[in-house]
Each structure stands twice: as C-alpha cells, then as structure tokens.
Amino acid sequence: MMQDVKNRSVEKNSRRLFRNDMIFIVVLLLLVTAFGLWIYLVRGEGDRVVVTIDGKEIGTYSLAEDVTVEIRTGLQNEELNLLVIKDGKAYVETATCPDGICSEHKPISREGESIVCLPHKVVITVYAENEKDAPDIVV
Amino acid sequence: MRPATKKLAMMGLCTAVALVLAYIEALLPPIFHAVPGIKIGFPNIIIVFVLYRFGFKEATVVSLVRILVISFMFGNMMALVYSLAGAILSMLLMVVLKKMNFLSVVGVSVAGGVFHNVGQVLTAMWLLGTAELGYYLIVLTFTGTVSGIFVGLCGAGLVKRISKRLK
Numbered sequence: 272m273m274q275d276v277k278n279r280s281v282e283k284n285s286r287r288l289f290r291n292d293m294i295f296i297v298v299l300l301l302l303v304t305a306f307g308l309w310i311y312l313v314r315g316e317g318d319r320v321v322v323t324i325d326g327k328e329i330g331t332y333s334l335a336e337d338v339t340v341e342i343r344t345g346l347q348n349e350e351l352n353l354l355v356i357k358d359g360k361a362y363v364e365t366a367t368c369p370d371g372i373c374s375e376h377k378p379i380s381r382e383g384e385s386i387v388c389l390p391h392k393v394v395i396t397v398y399a400e401n402e403k404d405a406p407d408i409v410v
Numbered sequence: 411m412r413p414a415t416k417k418l419a420m421m422g423l424c425t426a427v428a429l430v431l432a433y434i435e436a437l438l439p440p441i442f443h444a445v446p447g448i449k450i451g452f453p454n455i456i457i458v459f460v461l462y463r464f465g466f467k468e469a470t471v472v473s474l475v476r477i478l479v480i481s482f483m484f485g486n487m488m489a490l491v492y493s494l495a496g497a498i499l500s501m502l503l504m505v506v507l508k509k510m511n512f513l514s515v516v517g518v519s520v521a522g523g524v525f526h527n528v529g530q531v532l533t534a535m536w537l538l539g540t541a542e543l544g545y546y547l548i549v550l551t552f553t554g555t556v557s558g559i560f561v562g563l564c565g566a567g568l569v570k571r572i573s574k575r576l577k
C-alpha cells in the first residue's frame with residue numbers, strides 16, 4: 272500500500288518534469304526563432320566585407336566586384352584562407368586550418384553575417400552602407 | 411573495497427569512458443554537416459550520469475580531466491580555452507537547474523548543451539573582438555537542443571540502470 276502510494280507520486284512527479292521539459296524546450300526554441308527572424312528582417316543585403324585578423328582590420332572588399340584575396344596568417348605567413356567574392360557573395364574557397372570550418376561555411380552576403388576561422392583568428396564580416404562605425408551588438 | 415577507493419575507481423572508469431566516447435565521436439563523420447563545428451557531445455552522457463549519480467563536484471572533476479586530456483592529445487590550446495568556458499558555464503547551469511527540481515534529466519541536459527555553445531561563442535566573441543558571432547548562437551541553440559535531448563535520454567538511461575550500490 273505504501274509502496275503503491277510512493278510509486279504513484281514518483282510517476283506524478285516524472286510527468287510534471289516531462290511537461291516542464293517540453294515547455295522549456297518549446298519556449299527556448301521559440302525565443303531563438305523570433306530572435307533569428309527579427310535579425311533577418313531588420314538586416315538586408317550588405318555591400319562589402321571587412322577582414323580582420325586577431326581583431327585588427329586588414330582590408331575591405333566590395334561585394335560588387337569579383338575578387339580573390341589571399342589572407343595570410345602565421346609566423347611565416349604560412350597559413351592561408353583564400354577569400355573569394357563572386358556574384359555578390361563572399362566565401363572561403365580553401366584554408367590551411369585544421370578544422371576547415373571556415374571553408375565549409377556557406378557564402379555570406381547579408382549584413383552582419385560572418386565567416387570565422389578560429390585557428391587563424393580570421394573574421395570576415397559583411398557590412399552595409401554607413402553601418403561600419405556602429406556595428407550592432409547581437410548578443 | 412573501502413567506499414572512498416570504490417568511488418575513486420568509479421570516477422576513473424567514468425573519465426576513461428568519457429575519453430573513449432570523445433575519441434569515437436572524433437572518428438565519426440560530422441552529423442550536422444550543414445553547420446560545421448557541431449558535435450553531439452557523447453562524453454556529456456557520462457558527465458550527466460556522474461552529475462545525477464554522484465554529484466556536482468565529481469561531475470566537474472570528470473569534465474575538467476576529460477577536457478584537459480583531449481586538448482593535450484588532439485587539440486590546441488585555443489580549443490582548450492573554448493572547451494573550458496563552455497564546460498564551466500554548462501556545468502553551473504545544470505547544477506542550478508538540477509537543484510531547482512523543475513526539469514528532468516533531459517531538460518537539464520538540453521540547457522547544458524545549449525549553454526555549452528553559449529559559453530564557447532561568448533569566449534570567441536571576447537577573444538576575437540567581434541559581436542557578429544552571435545548569429546551562430548541561433549543555429550547552435552537548435553543543434554544544442556537536439557544533442558541535449560539525445561544526451562539526456564542516454565544519461566537518464568544510465569542513471570536508471572546503473573545501481574546506487576556503485577556509490
């Protein structure tokens with residue numbers, strides 16, 4: 272009898288936790304989706320990309336002109352990220368970093384999008400007109 | 411065996427299993443191929459198990475030893491910084507949520523998975539001086555939720571099956 276009551280309360284509790292889990296997950300995903308949509312709507316196509324190495328700006332390239340840029344890093348400039356701008360989009364064609372995350376990233380063209388190479392500390396970010404001096408804090 | 415020795419042996423075993431899981435995961439092809447750099451985090455199954463079966467301190471130790479060993483074996487020091495930031499933030503949140511007794515193992519694990527990513531991205535934003543990385547968090551929250559559910563279900567299964575006597 273005691274065991275029965277105990278089992279029932281354990282079951283009730285686990286059902287409560289399961290419901291809370293569901294609510295938590297749904298709310299979390301809704302918030303993030305709303306955040307993503309908001310960013311997507313607020314931000315349009317950019318017109319140029321800015322390349323930084325370890326936070327220092329090394330160049331700005333217009334998305335309107337097709338161009339290929341060798342981004343060199345490392346002590347003897349032995350590391351490479353090959354930035355390609357084509358048809359208004361920028362992407363990393365090849366890279367010597369161990370993870371290859373930057374070269375797998377999809378082409379970027381919308382304001383604020385970026386490709387990051389953590390091993391080389393290279394960040395490529397899309398900007399739009401007059402936005403350069405006041406980048407939004409996204410998080 | 412003395413209880414303390416038994417516990418030490420168990421912690422060693424858990425750490426070893428976590429390392430093996432990390433190694434296996436490194437061998438597997440990436441699961442979310444569209445978004446690079448994302449893993450399920452198999453070793454987190456062990457972390458969640460240790461957190462629920464033994465406690466906060468034990469889980470923290472296993473988690474830190476795992477990260478240090480993996481970084482020295484496969485990674486570089488940058489990876490170590492990101493992993494540590496992610497692991498510490500995720501552990502703190504999981505401990506608080508577990509204490510609140512509001513979510514099940516799965517919910518706690520989802521929060522842990524998502525905030526593991528948050529910790530890593532915040533560290534990257536700070537180290538690279540770019541706020542734009544925040545975009546990654548949107549995608550990472552979804553993948554973190556999926557892997558958190560998986561890790562939570564596996565962890566809950568272990569907690570249920572592996573008896574308290576091992577304590």
Ligand SMILES: [Zn+2]
Nearest residue numbers: 366368373388
């Ligand atoms: Zn890279």
